[in-house]
Amino acid sequence: MSVRMVVASGSAGRAEKSVDRRKFLVRGGLAAGAAAAFPAPAIAQGIRELKLVTSWPKGLPGLGTSAERIGRTIAAASGNRLQVKVFGAGEMVSAFEAFDAVAAGVADMYHSAEYYWEAKSPGFSFFAAVPFGLTADEMAAWIHFGGGQALWDELSASYGVKGLLSTNTGVQMGGWFTKEVQGPESYRGLRYRMPGLGGEVLRRLGSVVVALPGGEIIPALQSGAIDAGEWVGPWNDLVLGLHKVSKYYYYPGFHEPGTVLSTGINKKLWDSLTGEDRNLITMVAAAEYTTSLAEFNANNAKALEQITNDKSVEIRKFDDSLLMALGKASRDIVAEIGQKDAMTRRIYDSFSAFRNRTARWAELAERGFLNARHIALSGSTKGQP
Incomplete structure:
Protein backbone atom coordinates (compact mmCIF):
# COMPACT_ATOMS: atom_id res chain seq x y z
CA MET A 1 0.00 0.00 0.00
CA SER A 2 1.56 3.29 -1.07
CA VAL A 3 1.61 6.26 1.32
CA ARG A 4 3.43 8.68 -0.98
CA MET A 5 0.55 11.16 -1.02
CA VAL A 6 0.38 13.75 1.74
CA VAL A 7 -2.46 15.67 3.33
CA ALA A 8 -2.92 19.37 2.57
CA SER A 9 -5.83 21.73 2.87
CA GLY A 10 -7.20 23.00 -0.45
CA SER A 11 -6.00 22.54 -4.03
CA ALA A 12 -3.30 25.19 -3.65
CA GLY A 13 -1.93 23.37 -0.60
CA ARG A 14 -1.89 20.07 -2.51
CA ALA A 15 -0.05 21.65 -5.42
CA GLU A 16 2.50 23.21 -3.06
CA LYS A 17 3.13 19.90 -1.28
CA SER A 18 3.51 18.15 -4.65
CA VAL A 19 6.13 20.65 -5.74
CA ASP A 20 7.92 20.41 -2.40
CA ARG A 21 7.98 16.64 -2.67
CA ARG A 22 9.46 16.70 -6.17
CA LYS A 23 12.15 19.15 -5.05
CA PHE A 24 12.97 16.96 -2.08
CA LEU A 25 13.25 13.80 -4.18
CA VAL A 26 15.65 15.27 -6.69
CA ARG A 27 17.80 17.43 -4.38
CA GLY A 28 21.32 16.04 -4.32
CA GLY A 29 20.09 12.59 -5.40
CA LEU A 30 20.26 11.28 -1.82
CA ALA A 31 16.56 11.19 -1.06
CA ALA A 32 15.74 9.98 -4.57
CA GLY A 33 18.16 7.11 -4.21
CA ALA A 34 16.73 6.28 -0.81
CA ALA A 35 13.22 6.28 -2.19
CA ALA A 36 14.24 3.75 -4.84
CA ALA A 37 16.12 1.58 -2.38
CA PHE A 38 13.43 1.55 0.30
CA PRO A 39 9.93 1.24 -1.17
CA ALA A 40 6.85 2.63 0.55
CA PRO A 41 5.33 0.50 3.35
CA ALA A 42 3.30 -2.44 2.18
CA ILE A 43 0.78 -4.70 3.85
CA ALA A 44 1.78 -8.31 3.19
CA GLN A 45 0.43 -11.16 5.26
CA GLY A 46 -0.78 -8.62 7.80
CA ILE A 47 2.68 -7.08 8.29
CA ARG A 48 3.34 -3.38 7.75
CA GLU A 49 6.92 -2.22 7.35
CA LEU A 50 7.75 1.34 8.38
CA LYS A 51 10.92 3.38 7.87
CA LEU A 52 11.97 5.69 10.70
CA VAL A 53 14.70 8.27 9.97
CA THR A 54 16.52 10.14 12.72
CA SER A 55 18.65 13.25 13.17
CA TRP A 56 21.22 11.34 15.24
CA PRO A 57 24.27 9.21 14.45
CA LYS A 58 23.31 5.55 14.32
CA GLY A 59 23.29 3.98 17.78
CA LEU A 60 24.12 7.22 19.64
CA PRO A 61 23.32 6.47 23.31
CA GLY A 62 20.23 8.28 24.54
CA LEU A 63 19.12 9.93 21.31
CA GLY A 64 19.75 7.20 18.77
CA THR A 65 18.97 4.33 21.11
CA SER A 66 15.67 5.93 22.13
CA ALA A 67 14.56 5.87 18.49
CA GLU A 68 15.60 2.24 18.19
CA ARG A 69 13.74 1.36 21.38
CA ILE A 70 10.61 3.00 19.99
CA GLY A 71 10.90 0.82 16.89
CA ARG A 72 11.39 -2.38 18.91
CA THR A 73 8.54 -1.56 21.28
CA ILE A 74 6.09 -0.81 18.47
CA ALA A 75 6.96 -4.15 16.89
CA ALA A 76 6.64 -6.05 20.16
CA ALA A 77 3.40 -4.36 21.20
CA SER A 78 1.82 -5.06 17.80
CA GLY A 79 2.88 -8.70 17.74
CA ASN A 80 5.25 -7.77 14.89
CA ARG A 81 2.39 -6.59 12.68
CA LEU A 82 4.11 -3.18 12.61
CA GLN A 83 7.83 -3.50 11.96
CA VAL A 84 10.03 -0.42 12.15
CA LYS A 85 13.44 -0.07 10.50
CA VAL A 86 15.49 2.75 12.03
CA PHE A 87 18.00 4.79 10.01
CA GLY A 88 20.66 7.00 11.55
CA ALA A 89 21.39 10.46 10.19
CA GLY A 90 22.92 10.19 6.73
CA GLU A 91 21.92 6.57 6.17
CA MET A 92 18.77 7.47 4.26
CA VAL A 93 18.52 11.26 4.52
CA SER A 94 20.59 13.88 6.29
CA ALA A 95 19.92 14.94 9.88
CA PHE A 96 17.98 18.05 8.90
CA GLU A 97 15.99 16.38 6.08
CA ALA A 98 14.01 14.05 8.35
CA PHE A 99 10.87 16.22 8.42
CA ASP A 100 10.79 16.71 4.65
CA ALA A 101 11.32 12.99 4.08
CA VAL A 102 8.32 12.10 6.23
CA ALA A 103 6.12 14.90 4.90
CA ALA A 104 6.88 13.73 1.36
CA GLY A 105 6.25 10.07 2.15
CA VAL A 106 9.84 9.05 1.35
CA ALA A 107 10.11 7.91 4.97
CA ASP A 108 7.23 7.03 7.27
CA MET A 109 8.43 8.34 10.64
CA TYR A 110 11.16 10.52 12.09
CA HIS A 111 12.79 10.93 15.47
CA SER A 112 14.12 14.46 15.86
CA ALA A 113 13.70 17.83 17.57
CA GLU A 114 10.93 20.11 16.32
CA TYR A 115 13.02 23.28 16.52
CA TYR A 116 14.95 22.01 13.51
CA TRP A 117 11.85 22.93 11.45
CA GLU A 118 11.60 26.53 12.69
CA ALA A 119 12.23 27.84 9.15
CA LYS A 120 8.89 26.31 8.14
CA SER A 121 7.09 27.80 11.14
CA PRO A 122 8.49 29.35 14.34
CA GLY A 123 5.65 27.57 16.11
CA PHE A 124 7.55 24.27 15.94
CA SER A 125 10.12 25.49 18.47
CA PHE A 126 7.52 25.54 21.22
CA PHE A 127 7.20 21.75 20.90
CA ALA A 128 10.92 21.18 21.47
CA ALA A 129 12.49 23.78 23.78
CA VAL A 130 12.04 27.43 24.64
CA PRO A 131 14.64 29.47 26.55
CA PHE A 132 13.61 29.68 30.21
CA GLY A 133 10.58 27.63 29.21
CA LEU A 134 9.08 24.40 30.52
CA THR A 135 10.80 21.47 32.19
CA ALA A 136 10.26 17.89 31.00
CA ASP A 137 7.32 17.31 33.36
CA GLU A 138 5.81 20.69 32.53
CA MET A 139 6.11 20.04 28.79
CA ALA A 140 4.24 16.77 29.13
CA ALA A 141 1.61 18.51 31.24
CA TRP A 142 1.10 21.27 28.64
CA ILE A 143 0.97 18.86 25.71
CA HIS A 144 -1.37 16.32 27.31
CA PHE A 145 -3.50 18.49 29.63
CA GLY A 146 -2.90 22.11 28.61
CA GLY A 147 -4.04 22.11 25.00
CA GLY A 148 -0.59 21.73 23.45
CA GLN A 149 -1.28 18.55 21.47
CA ALA A 150 -4.27 20.03 19.67
CA LEU A 151 -2.22 23.04 18.57
CA TRP A 152 0.68 20.80 17.54
CA ASP A 153 -1.69 18.60 15.51
CA GLU A 154 -3.08 21.62 13.70
CA LEU A 155 0.36 22.99 12.89
CA SER A 156 1.91 19.69 11.78
CA ALA A 157 -1.11 18.56 9.76
CA SER A 158 -0.63 21.52 7.43
CA TYR A 159 2.69 19.90 6.45
CA GLY A 160 1.38 16.34 6.28
CA VAL A 161 2.80 15.18 9.63
CA LYS A 162 1.45 13.92 12.97
CA GLY A 163 3.74 14.66 15.94
CA LEU A 164 4.04 12.85 19.28
CA LEU A 165 6.16 13.43 22.39
CA SER A 166 8.48 10.47 22.61
CA THR A 167 11.78 11.39 24.30
CA ASN A 168 13.05 13.96 26.79
CA THR A 169 16.67 14.70 27.65
CA GLY A 170 15.84 16.62 30.84
CA VAL A 171 17.55 19.87 31.79
CA GLN A 172 20.53 20.47 29.53
CA MET A 173 23.90 22.05 30.21
CA GLY A 174 24.98 25.47 28.95
CA GLY A 175 27.70 24.14 26.69
CA TRP A 176 31.40 23.59 26.15
CA PHE A 177 33.69 26.57 25.66
CA THR A 178 37.29 26.83 24.52
CA LYS A 179 37.65 30.02 26.55
CA GLU A 180 36.17 31.54 29.68
CA VAL A 181 33.03 33.65 29.53
CA GLN A 182 32.08 36.21 32.14
CA GLY A 183 29.32 38.76 31.64
CA PRO A 184 27.25 39.53 28.53
CA GLU A 185 30.22 41.19 26.82
CA SER A 186 31.87 37.77 26.51
CA TYR A 187 29.23 36.74 23.99
CA ARG A 188 29.99 39.47 21.48
CA GLY A 189 31.53 37.81 18.44
CA LEU A 190 31.46 34.37 20.11
CA ARG A 191 31.03 31.65 17.47
CA TYR A 192 28.52 29.30 19.04
CA ARG A 193 26.73 26.14 17.91
CA MET A 194 23.17 26.29 19.19
CA PRO A 195 19.87 25.54 17.41
CA GLY A 196 16.36 26.82 17.98
CA LEU A 197 15.27 29.91 19.85
CA GLY A 198 18.32 29.71 22.09
CA GLY A 199 20.41 30.51 19.04
CA GLU A 200 18.28 33.58 18.35
CA VAL A 201 18.91 34.77 21.91
CA LEU A 202 22.66 34.45 21.43
CA ARG A 203 22.46 36.46 18.21
CA ARG A 204 20.74 39.21 20.18
CA LEU A 205 23.77 39.28 22.48
CA GLY A 206 26.11 39.59 19.50
CA SER A 207 27.18 35.98 18.99
CA VAL A 208 27.73 34.32 15.63
CA VAL A 209 25.40 31.32 15.76
CA VAL A 210 26.13 28.22 13.71
CA ALA A 211 23.70 25.33 13.09
CA LEU A 212 25.52 22.00 13.02
CA PRO A 213 24.43 18.36 13.45
CA GLY A 214 25.91 16.67 16.51
CA GLY A 215 28.48 14.76 14.51
CA GLU A 216 30.08 17.98 13.24
CA ILE A 217 30.54 19.80 16.56
CA ILE A 218 33.91 18.31 17.52
CA PRO A 219 35.63 18.99 14.17
CA ALA A 220 34.32 22.56 14.30
CA LEU A 221 35.72 23.08 17.81
CA GLN A 222 39.04 21.51 16.86
CA SER A 223 39.43 23.67 13.77
CA GLY A 224 38.41 26.87 15.53
CA ALA A 225 35.35 27.27 13.32
CA ILE A 226 33.37 27.68 16.55
CA ASP A 227 34.40 28.79 20.03
CA ALA A 228 31.64 26.98 21.89
CA GLY A 229 28.88 24.48 21.38
CA GLU A 230 26.17 22.74 23.29
CA TRP A 231 24.85 19.26 22.67
CA VAL A 232 22.76 17.69 25.43
CA GLY A 233 24.18 16.96 28.86
CA PRO A 234 27.03 15.07 30.57
CA TRP A 235 26.07 11.62 29.27
CA ASN A 236 25.76 12.41 25.58
CA ASP A 237 28.50 15.03 25.74
CA LEU A 238 30.97 12.43 27.00
CA VAL A 239 29.90 9.96 24.33
CA LEU A 240 30.46 12.61 21.68
CA GLY A 241 33.86 13.45 23.20
CA LEU A 242 33.32 17.16 23.79
CA HIS A 243 35.39 17.02 26.97
CA LYS A 244 38.43 16.21 24.84
CA VAL A 245 38.30 19.41 22.78
CA SER A 246 36.97 22.01 25.26
CA LYS A 247 38.14 23.02 28.71
CA LEU A 261 12.39 14.89 20.95
CA SER A 262 9.46 13.88 18.81
CA THR A 263 8.24 11.02 16.71
CA GLY A 264 6.71 12.46 13.56
CA ILE A 265 4.53 10.26 11.36
CA ASN A 266 3.37 10.83 7.81
CA LYS A 267 -0.20 12.06 8.24
CA LYS A 268 -1.57 10.00 5.35
CA LEU A 269 -0.05 6.90 6.90
CA TRP A 270 -1.31 7.86 10.37
CA ASP A 271 -4.85 8.27 9.08
CA SER A 272 -4.68 4.89 7.32
CA LEU A 273 -3.90 3.06 10.57
CA THR A 274 -6.63 1.50 12.66
CA GLY A 275 -7.65 3.25 15.84
CA GLU A 276 -6.04 0.38 17.74
CA ASP A 277 -2.68 0.91 16.04
CA ARG A 278 -2.82 4.69 16.49
CA ASN A 279 -3.45 4.15 20.21
CA LEU A 280 -0.63 1.62 20.34
CA ILE A 281 1.91 4.02 18.82
CA THR A 282 0.68 6.86 21.04
CA MET A 283 1.13 4.77 24.17
CA VAL A 284 4.57 3.55 23.07
CA ALA A 285 5.65 7.17 22.55
CA ALA A 286 4.30 8.20 25.98
CA ALA A 287 6.07 5.30 27.68
CA GLU A 288 9.34 6.13 25.93
CA TYR A 289 9.07 9.74 27.09
CA THR A 290 9.16 8.55 30.71
CA THR A 291 11.76 5.84 30.10
CA SER A 292 14.14 8.12 28.21
CA LEU A 293 13.94 10.87 30.83
CA ALA A 294 14.78 8.36 33.56
CA GLU A 295 17.67 7.03 31.46
CA PHE A 296 19.07 10.51 30.83
CA ASN A 297 18.83 11.53 34.48
CA ALA A 298 20.54 8.33 35.69
CA ASN A 299 23.35 8.48 33.14
CA ASN A 300 23.84 12.25 33.40
CA ALA A 301 24.50 11.83 37.11
CA LYS A 302 27.12 9.15 36.45
CA ALA A 303 28.75 11.11 33.65
CA LEU A 304 28.91 14.27 35.77
CA GLU A 305 31.00 12.40 38.31
CA GLN A 306 33.43 11.41 35.57
CA ILE A 307 33.65 14.96 34.24
CA THR A 308 34.12 16.34 37.76
CA ASN A 309 37.10 14.02 38.27
CA ASP A 310 38.66 15.03 34.94
CA LYS A 311 41.35 17.58 35.87
CA SER A 312 41.44 18.95 32.31
CA VAL A 313 37.84 20.19 32.57
CA GLU A 314 36.52 23.07 34.66
CA ILE A 315 32.79 23.16 35.45
CA ARG A 316 31.60 26.74 35.74
CA LYS A 317 28.30 28.46 36.50
CA PHE A 318 27.21 31.26 34.21
CA ASP A 319 27.60 34.66 35.85
CA ASP A 320 24.34 36.07 37.23
CA SER A 321 24.70 39.19 35.10
CA LEU A 322 24.92 36.99 32.02
CA LEU A 323 21.85 34.99 33.07
CA MET A 324 19.91 38.22 33.52
CA ALA A 325 20.95 39.41 30.06
CA LEU A 326 20.00 36.04 28.58
CA GLY A 327 16.67 36.22 30.39
CA LYS A 328 15.82 39.65 28.99
CA ALA A 329 16.86 38.69 25.48
CA SER A 330 14.87 35.44 25.78
CA ARG A 331 11.69 37.27 26.80
CA ASP A 332 12.05 39.66 23.90
CA ILE A 333 12.87 37.00 21.31
CA VAL A 334 10.13 34.57 22.34
CA ALA A 335 7.55 37.36 22.41
CA GLU A 336 8.60 38.54 18.94
CA ILE A 337 8.60 35.01 17.52
CA GLY A 338 5.20 34.46 19.07
CA GLN A 339 3.70 37.21 16.90
CA LYS A 340 5.06 35.97 13.55
CA ASP A 341 1.75 34.56 12.32
CA ALA A 342 -1.70 33.65 13.60
CA MET A 343 -0.89 29.98 14.26
CA THR A 344 2.32 30.74 16.14
CA ARG A 345 0.52 33.43 18.15
CA ARG A 346 -2.02 30.88 19.39
CA ILE A 347 0.75 28.46 20.32
CA TYR A 348 2.72 31.20 22.08
CA ASP A 349 -0.33 32.38 24.04
CA SER A 350 -1.14 28.85 25.19
CA PHE A 351 2.47 28.06 26.10
CA SER A 352 2.98 31.34 27.98
CA ALA A 353 -0.27 31.06 29.92
CA PHE A 354 0.59 27.51 30.98
CA ARG A 355 4.14 28.48 31.99
CA ASN A 356 2.86 31.35 34.12
CA ARG A 357 0.34 29.08 35.79
CA THR A 358 2.74 26.24 36.53
CA ALA A 359 5.65 28.44 37.61
CA ARG A 360 4.02 29.24 40.96
CA TRP A 361 3.48 25.55 41.70
CA ALA A 362 7.06 24.72 40.69
CA GLU A 363 8.43 27.39 43.05
CA LEU A 364 6.47 26.04 46.00
CA ALA A 365 6.83 22.34 45.25
CA GLU A 366 9.92 21.54 43.14
CA ARG A 367 12.24 24.37 44.20
CA GLY A 368 10.92 24.27 47.75
CA PHE A 369 11.76 20.60 48.09
CA LEU A 370 15.13 20.81 46.29
CA ASN A 371 16.23 23.65 48.57
CA ALA A 372 15.05 21.73 51.63
CA ARG A 373 16.85 18.56 50.51
CA HIS A 374 20.07 20.48 49.95
CA ILE A 375 19.92 21.96 53.43
CA ALA A 376 19.06 18.62 55.01
CA LEU A 377 21.77 16.60 53.25
CA SER A 378 24.58 19.15 53.16
CA GLY A 379 23.93 21.02 56.36
CA SER A 380 24.34 24.27 54.42
CA THR A 381 22.01 26.94 53.14
CA LYS A 382 24.31 27.74 50.23
CA GLY A 383 22.65 26.83 46.96
CA GLN A 384 25.76 26.00 44.91
CA PRO A 385 26.07 22.34 43.88
Missing part, protein backbone atom coordinates in the same frame (compact mmCIF):
# COMPACT_ATOMS: atom_id res chain seq x y z
CA TYR A 248 35.17 24.89 30.19
CA TYR A 249 31.79 23.28 30.85
CA TYR A 250 29.13 25.82 31.77
CA TYR A 251 25.71 25.52 33.38
CA PRO A 252 22.75 25.96 33.50
CA GLY A 253 21.30 25.35 30.05
CA PHE A 254 18.98 28.35 29.89
CA HIS A 255 18.01 27.47 26.33
CA GLU A 256 16.69 23.92 26.86
CA PRO A 257 15.18 23.22 30.29
CA GLY A 258 13.40 20.04 29.20
CA THR A 259 14.12 19.25 25.58
CA VAL A 260 11.47 17.24 23.76
